[in-house]
Amino acid sequence: MTASLLPSDYGQLRAFAAVADALNFSRAAESLAVTPSALSQTIRQLEQSLGTTLLQRTTRKVSLTPEGEQLLLQIKPAINGLSEALQQVQARQGRPAGTVRVHATRSASRRYIEPMLGSFLATHPEIMLDISLDDETVDxxxxxxxxxxxxxELIEQDMVAIPLGPPMRQIAVATPAYIAAHGAPETPGDLLRHPCIRWxxxxxxxxxxxxxxxxxxxxxVRTGGPLIVNDKLLAVQAALQGIGIAFCAEEAVRGHLQAGRLQALLEPWCEPFPGIHLCYPRQRQMAPALRxxxxxxxRYASTCEM
Structure with missing residues (x-):
C-alpha cells in the first residue's frame, strides 16, 4: 500500500492516536491503510512541530512518554467525535463504514459472533471488525x-447492557466411571474430598x-485437585478422561450429559445467574458501523433462542 495520511493536523493526530492505542507501528499502519514507514514519518513530523517526543521506540516495543499520554488524553474524545461525524455522513449515503472494535469472551464469541461473521461482512463491505477474544474482564x-x-454480572457501571440469551448456570460434572469409583459428592463441602479440575x-x-x-x-468452595487450566473446554475434556470433577457452564456440557458421557452433580446448589450480555458505553450519537x-x-441472538 502506498497511500499517505492526510497532510493536516487532524491526519497527524489521528496517526498518533492509532499508534498510541496499538503501541505497534505495523498494526496501526494497517488500520490506517498506510505503510509503516509513512506512518513513522508522520509521527516524526508531528513531534517536530510540537517540539517534544511523544513515543519512545525500541526494537521491541513502543511506549508513550508523559507528554504523549497527556496529548492522547486530550485529543481522544475529539478524534472519536470527528470519526463518528464522518461515519454519520457515510451512513446518510446508506453506507455504514469504519472500524468496530469488539471484545468478547471465547464462549460468547462461539455462540453469538462466529456464526454470523461471514454474512455480516458480506453485507457491510466497508466495515472492518477488530475482534479480541479474552476471558479476562477488561475495561x-x-x-x-x-x-x-x-x-x-461482569458489566461495568454506566454501560448499556442488552441480554442476548437466558440466564445461565454452572454445574459440577464427572463421568459415570469416576462416580462409580469415588462416589458422588452430596453437598458442595464434599468436594474437598474429591480431585477437582480447576479453572x-x-x-x-x-x-x-x-x-x-x-x-x-x-x-x-475452594476446591483442590491435580489439574489447573485457563481454558474451559480443556476442563471439560479432562473431566471426560475421568481426571476428576469439573465445574462448567451447563450449555457447554449439555451434549455430553444427554449422551451419558458426563453426569450432573450437586444440582440443587447450582442456581442460574445473568447470562451473556452485549454492552457498550453510553453515548450521545452511535457510529453507524457500531449500530x-x-x-x-x-438479530442472530434472537434466532438462537427460538
Missing part, C-alpha cells in the same frame, strides 16, 4: 473497545473458587 472504554460480550481467570494467580447457592445465599454490528448480533 471497555480504557481498552479502546466499542462494545463487549460478557456475563451480565483460573486470566490475569489472576489463584484458581476460581466454585460458587453455589443455598436458600438464596451464594457461597464459595449495524450491534443490530446484527441481536
Amino acid at each position: 471497555v472504554v480504557g481498552g479502546g473497545f466499542d462494545m463487549s460480550l460478557r456475563l451480565g 483460573r481467570w486470566p490475569g489472576r494467580k489463584q484458581p476460581y473458587d466454585w460458587e453455589f447457592c443455598e436458600n438464596g445465599r451464594w457461597f464459595e 449495524a454490528f450491534i443490530d446484527a448480533v441481536r
Whole structure:
C-alpha cells in the first residue's frame, strides 16, 4: 500500500492516536491503510512541530512518554467525535463504514459472533471488525473497545447492557466411571474430598473458587485437585478422561450429559445467574458501523433462542 495520511493536523493526530492505542507501528499502519514507514514519518513530523517526543521506540516495543499520554488524553474524545461525524455522513449515503472494535469472551464469541461473521461482512463491505477474544474482564472504554460480550454480572457501571440469551448456570460434572469409583459428592463441602479440575481467570494467580447457592445465599468452595487450566473446554475434556470433577457452564456440557458421557452433580446448589450480555458505553450519537454490528448480533441472538 502506498497511500499517505492526510497532510493536516487532524491526519497527524489521528496517526498518533492509532499508534498510541496499538503501541505497534505495523498494526496501526494497517488500520490506517498506510505503510509503516509513512506512518513513522508522520509521527516524526508531528513531534517536530510540537517540539517534544511523544513515543519512545525500541526494537521491541513502543511506549508513550508523559507528554504523549497527556496529548492522547486530550485529543481522544475529539478524534472519536470527528470519526463518528464522518461515519454519520457515510451512513446518510446508506453506507455504514469504519472500524468496530469488539471484545468478547471465547464462549460468547462461539455462540453469538462466529456464526454470523461471514454474512455480516458480506453485507457491510466497508466495515472492518477488530475482534479480541479474552476471558479476562477488561475495561471497555480504557481498552479502546466499542462494545463487549460478557456475563451480565461482569458489566461495568454506566454501560448499556442488552441480554442476548437466558440466564445461565454452572454445574459440577464427572463421568459415570469416576462416580462409580469415588462416589458422588452430596453437598458442595464434599468436594474437598474429591480431585477437582480447576479453572483460573486470566490475569489472576489463584484458581476460581466454585460458587453455589443455598436458600438464596451464594457461597464459595475452594476446591483442590491435580489439574489447573485457563481454558474451559480443556476442563471439560479432562473431566471426560475421568481426571476428576469439573465445574462448567451447563450449555457447554449439555451434549455430553444427554449422551451419558458426563453426569450432573450437586444440582440443587447450582442456581442460574445473568447470562451473556452485549454492552457498550453510553453515548450521545452511535457510529453507524457500531449500530449495524450491534443490530446484527441481536438479530442472530434472537434466532438462537427460538
